[in-house]
Amino acid sequence: MGVLPSPLAGSLLVAGVWLVVAVAGLIPAGNAAIARRFAFPLGALAGVALAALGLQTVWLPPQTMTLPLGLPDLPFHLRVDPLAGFFLMLLGSVSAGISVYAAGYFREERSGRLTLISLQYHVFLASMAFVLLADDAYLFMVAWETMALSSYFLVITDHHLPAIRRAGFLYLLIAHLGAIAILLCFGVLHGGRGDYTFDALRAAQLQPEWASVAFLLAFFGFGAKAGMIPLHAWLPEAHPAAPSPVSALMSGIMIKTAIYGMVRVIFDLIGGMSGNVRWEWGMVVLVVGAGTTLFGVLYALVQHDLKRLLAYHSVENIGIILLGLGMAMVFIGFGHPAAGVLGLIAALYHTLNHAVFKGLLFLGAGSILHSTGMRNLNDMGGLIRGMPKTAFYFLIGALAISALPPLNGFVSEWLTFQAALQATVLQNGVVRSLLPLFAATLALAGALTAMCFVKVYGIAFLGRPREPAHRSPLPHAGDAGPMERYGMAWLAAGCFVLGLFPTSFLLMLNRVGVSLTGHGLSDDALIGSGWLWLVPTAMGQASYSPVIFFVVIVAVTLLAFLLVRRFYHGRVRFSDPWDCGYPEQTPRMQDTADAFGQPIRHVFGPIYRMDRRLPGPEDTEPRYSLKVDDRHWYWLYLPVARAAEFVSSKIALLQQGRISIYLLYSFITLIALLVFVR
Amino acid sequence: MSSAPGIAFQILQSVFVVLAAPLLVGWVNQCRAWLQNRSAPSLLLPYYTLAKLFNKDAVFAHDASPIFRWTPYVLFGCMWLAAGIVPVLATGLPFAPAADIIALVGVFALARMFSALAAMDIGTSFGGLGARREMLIGFLAEPAMLMTLFTAAFISGSTQLTTIVDTLAHREFALYPSLAFAAVAFLMVLLAENARIPIDNPTTHLELTMVHEALILEYSARHLALIEWAVAIKLFAYMTIGIALFAPWGIADAGDWSALPYAFAALAGKLALAGAGLALIETLLAKLRLFLAPEFLSTAFLLAVLGMLTHFLVKG
Numbered sequence: 001m002g003v004l005p006s007p008l009a010g011s012l013l014v015a016g017v018w019l020v021v022a023v024a025g026l027i028p029a030g031n032a033a034i035a036r037r038f039a040f041p042l043g044a045l046a047g048v049a050l051a052a053l054g055l056q057t058v059w060l061p062p063q064t065m066t067l068p069l070g071l072p073d074l075p076f077h078l079r080v081d082p083l084a085g086f087f088l089m090l091l092g093s094v095s096a097g098i099s100v101y102a103a104g105y106f107r108e109e110r111s112g113r114l115t116l117i118s119l120q121y122h123v124f125l126a127s128m129a130f131v132l133l134a135d136d137a138y139l140f141m142v143a144w145e146t147m148a149l150s151s152y153f154l155v156i157t158d159h160h161l162p163a164i165r166r167a168g169f170l171y172l173l174i175a176h177l178g179a180i181a182i183l184l185c186f187g188v189l190h191g192g193r194g195d196y197t198f199d200a201l202r203a204a205q206l207q208p209e210w211a212s213v214a215f216l217l218a219f220f221g222f223g224a225k226a227g228m229i230p231l232h233a234w235l236p237e238a239h240p241a242a243p244s245p246v247s248a249l250m251s252g253i254m255i256k257t258a259i260y261g262m263v264r265v266i267f268d269l270i271g272g273m274s275g276n277v278r279w280e281w282g283m284v285v286l287v288v289g290a291g292t293t294l295f296g297v298l299y300a301l302v303q304h305d306l307k308r309l310l311a312y313h314s315v316e317n318i319g320i321i322l323l324g325l326g327m328a329m330v331f332i333g334f335g336h337p338a339a340g341v342l343g344l345i346a347a348l349y350h351t352l353n354h355a356v357f358k359g360l361l362f363l364g365a366g367s368i369l370h371s372t373g374m375r376n377l378n379d380m381g382g383l384i385r386g387m388p389k390t391a392f393y394f395l396i397g398a399l400a401i402s403a404l405p406p407l408n409g410f411v412s413e414w415l416t417f418q419a420a421l422q423a424t425v426l427q428n429g430v431v432r433s434l435l436p437l438f439a440a441t442l443a444l445a446g447a448l449t450a451m452c453f454v455k456v457y458g459i460a461f462l463g464r465p466r467e468p469a470h471r472s473p474l475p476h477a478g479d480a481g482p483m484e485r486y487g488m489a490w491l492a493a494g495c496f497v498l499g500l501f502p503t504s505f506l507l508m509l510n511r512v513g514v515s516l517t518g519h520g521l522s523d524d525a526l527i528g529s530g531w532l533w534l535v536p537t538a539m540g541q542a543s544y545s546p547v548i549f550f551v552v553i554v555a556v557t558l559l560a561f562l563l564v565r566r567f568y569h570g571r572v573r574f575s576d577p578w579d580c581g582y583p584e585q586t587p588r589m590q591d592t593a594d595a596f597g598q599p600i601r602h603v604f605g606p607i608y609r610m611d612r613r614l615p616g617p618e619d620t621e622p623r624y625s626l627k628v629d630d631r632h633w634y635w636l637y638l639p640v641a642r643a644a645e646f647v648s649s650k651i652a653l654l655q656q657g658r659i660s661i662y663l664l665y666s667f668i669t670l671i672a673l674l675v676f677v678r
Numbered sequence: 679m680s681s682a683p684g685i686a687f688q689i690l691q692s693v694f695v696v697l698a699a700p701l702l703v704g705w706v707n708q709c710r711a712w713l714q715n716r717s718a719p720s721l722l723l724p725y726y727t728l729a730k731l732f733n734k735d736a737v738f739a740h741d742a743s744p745i746f747r748w749t750p751y752v753l754f755g756c757m758w759l760a761a762g763i764v765p766v767l768a769t770g771l772p773f774a775p776a777a778d779i780i781a782l783v784g785v786f787a788l789a790r791m792f793s794a795l796a797a798m799d800i801g802t803s804f805g806g807l808g809a810r811r812e813m814l815i816g817f818l819a820e821p822a823m824l825m826t827l828f829t830a831a832f833i834s835g836s837t838q839l840t841t842i843v844d845t846l847a848h849r850e851f852a853l854y855p856s857l858a859f860a861a862v863a864f865l866m867v868l869l870a871e872n873a874r875i876p877i878d879n880p881t882t883h884l885e886l887t888m889v890h891e892a893l894i895l896e897y898s899a900r901h902l903a904l905i906e907w908a909v910a911i912k913l914f915a916y917m918t919i920g921i922a923l924f925a926p927w928g929i930a931d932a933g934d935w936s937a938l939p940y941a942f943a944a945l946a947g948k949l950a951l952a953g954a955g956l957a958l959i960e961t962l963l964a965k966l967r968l969f970l971a972p973e974f975l976s977t978a979f980l981l982a983v984l985g986m987l988t989h990f991l992v993k994g
Binding site: 381382384385395399402403404405410414417418421424429432433436437439440443444446447448450451453454455457458459462463464533539540541542543544545548549552553554556557558559560561564567568569571572573574575576577578579580585587589590591595596598599600602603 | 732733735736737738739740741743745751752754755756758759762773775776777778780781784785787788790791794795797798799800801802803804805806807809810811813814816817818820821824825828831832835836837838841895896900904969972979983986987990991
């Protein structure tokens with residue numbers, strides 16, 4: 001490596017820098033300028049370095065290291081391999097943009113609060129790096145819990161509001177349910193041999209039924225963190241509660257560490273080269289993934305709180321990633337690793353793409369919140385005039401998440417479709433005809449997403465402010481500050497790079513696939529893929545060239561423009577909008593976010609729980625109100641909560657508060673132990 | 679992959695589609711007038727309309743943003759691009775591998791998104807109404823279209839439209855039940871996506887029913903002309919996709935100049951029939967209520983999925 005540190009040592013160094021930045025921000029107590037001017041930009045630089053190291057790691061053989069930390073006889077093991085390298089790159093590159101943005105976003109924060117935010121923020125980043133570097137279950141769980149706790153404290157930054165404390169509690173609760181499942185999963189894999197390194201877990205020979213138990217535990221545990229249904233309930237509560245850069249980190253990166261964990265445990269620790277992955281598991285993942293996808297987007301469509309809406313879209317995109325992973329497992333389970341690797345690549349590429357565009361969208365939402373103080377779409381309108389730059393970046397994010405070519409969201413959905421179209425190789429007739437149905441789900445979700453972002457963009461940025469000028473902050477809304485804009489520009493550029501040059505990432509992910517399953521894409525695919533062409537299977541079967549596509553669409557659009565300019569006289573007049581003969585129109589008559597979702601509520605009525613109050617004919621002050629709730633609360637969460645409350649109220653009977661009673665309990669326990677255990 | 683005759687064919691086809699598209703609209707209008715016992719307008723009326731619009735002064739609302747100004751060009755560019763992807767006259771065009779059927783659906787989605795955004799830009803109530811309805815129709819039509827195309831992709835083992843057409847054009851004549859389902863679904867999608875009866879009425883400005891016209895209510899002069907032209911190209915592209923999938927016989931190979939006259943004649947004949955058929959459908963059917971449109975389109979979606987399943991079942 002020469003003067004460069006080895007990637008593993010370098011990554012460790014970056015994590016160390018984040019920890020140092022976290023603590024250093026505290027030393028000149030109460031000095032916000034330090035945190036703003038140095039801590040966040042330094043954190044961003046470290047992120048860029050981490051991205052470079054991760055990129056390098058993908059192309060190198062795995063490296064290991066043992067840290068002399070931890071408990072006696074239980075040191076921390078570290079390892080990087082292509083999979084970890086890919087996620088380190090994701091963490092570094094996306095967090096760099098968010099950190100730059102944060103430096104601008106927190107400019108008006110009080111200094112005491114800001115130093116605390118900086119501490120938690122950088123500990124959060126470092127813990128995510130350690131999750132990716134960990135090579136034993138012990139360090140993994142320590143880092144995983146640190147991540148959960150530091151993000152919990154970030155979520156409840158505004159802890160004086162009861163709603164935010166509630167959101168934080170819900171998040172902590174589900175995070176710990178997940179953590180328990182993950183812990184149990186490691187326990188099953190471990191099988192009582194006393195060695196918790198991933199190497200030992202990998203070598204364990206599991207009975208098929210125990211392997212299935214381990215799979216289900218891992219799927220449940222990591223799924224809780226990722227936000228798959230029905231464990232998604234914390235996402236739409238916690239994401240809006242947190243400050244916007246933190247929402248971007250959580251939605252962009254943290255829920256991706258759950259995807260990392262899922263891939264690590266299922267494909268590496270349980271399955272791996274030995275081919276233990278079963279296709280039935282894949283079907284479970286596919287069904288849950290399809291449900292998550294549709295559910296997420298349908299609920300996003302009826303939201304009017306911008307950040308809540310984006311959180312539901314994170315649920316949807318996790319579903320899309322799960323669809324890719326499920327297809328990979330089905331193909332590998334049936335013995336078609338080349339098609340399986342394609343599914344895996346699609347899932348991982350969508351993981352990266354979602355991190356980039358969802359980070360961008362949350363930052364854009366943050367800028368709107370910052371300059372107008374609004375999160376409710378129904379109050380917005382016409383922001384493109386006051387904040388044209390934010391509007392431009394947000395448009396890129398909106399087009400990317402709607403899976404429109406030539407941006408990045410399209411590429412990963414395209415790859416997922418291609419994976420689904422490989423279904424013809426499967427032997428099992430039922431599975432073979434089911435797989436395209438999941439592709440249909442994906443197509444439906446993609447089109448619904450486009451509808452949802454027409455709503456978001458059209459209501460928030462286009463049109464006119466819905467309230468009169470003296471009652472609305474919108475006409476005075478200024479654009480985002482320079483640091484905020486640089487952060488958004490970085491991620492917007494990412495949308496273009498990932499969309500236009502997917503082939504280099506395809507080859508990179510192919511290496512991840514090879515390192516996990518021992519197989520890669522077919523030779524035809526690798527020969528066909530130059531920098532220009534994206535070829536997942538073979539040229540002639542499927543190919544896509546985003547660069548040519550982009551150049552041609554820009555060229556023909558410009559050509560049309562120039563031709564019109566050339567032959568047209570070019571006269572333009574300005575006037576009021578056409579009122580269709582009814583001059584009394586006001587901006588209040590524009591569509592609102594709720595109105596835009598009305599057809600969806602009509603078509604998909606049964607899946608929502610709606611409470612609608614219509615005004616009666618005699619009302620002197622007619623009011624219309626509508627409340628749309630998540631059905632999961634009523635059939636799952638509330639019954640479980642009631643059951644838990646009931647059980648704990650019964651257990652509380654044991655607590656009499658008198659010391660003699662407690663001594664009696666100890667005495668009985670002692671006797672019982674003496675009798676039974678001996 | 680690309681050769682001089684191939685590129686010549688590509689340019690020829692793209693220019694041909696752009697120039698011929700208004701003619702197809704004129705033909706459909708003429709047929710419809712005949713069927714409805716009206717005296718028919720000139721076949722060239724769409725060209726006169728475009729020329730008239732290009733000569734007028736453009737009017738913008740005071741609040742118009744760059745999105746509103748650029749959308750007509752983006753729409754026109756998207757449709758022009760689509761015209762380059764679909765094998766209209768010849769297969770094996772050099773641009774074809776750059777975008778497959780999924781990308782083609784993506785191009786239409788991009789155009790739809792921009793037109794909906796532009797409609798909401800001015801902030802009139804009709805614009806928002808049009809955008810909402812357009813996206814309602816789109817979110818069901820788009821997956822149905824994709825599933826139709828996937829059926830053909832499974833038959834030919836490729837998502838390249840040019841490979842699909844090659845396979846289907848040069849096969850032994852055989853009836854594919856899956857293609858029959860797909861053809862019905864495709865027809866329904868074509869009607870919906872091109873704002874035709876029974877989903878939308880291209881000749882109405884009645885506020886309760888209009889979808890497409892509500893979207894473009896604020897446009898005038900050159901911008902309106904570009905949009906109308908793009909709409910004509912879209913209809914042309916959809917019809918040629920249908921022809922390519924379900925009746926591809928007679929299409930030329932790129933660079934084969936001798937087959938070109940025959941390909942032209944075949945295309946003209948098939949388009950004339952398809953246009954007359956469209957006029958017939960529009961004369962026989964009435965417009966559906968807006969909330970029957972999702973039912974219409976989910977039928978199309980289910981038919982397309984059924985077609986795909988049939989393919990697997992029949993193949994065994």
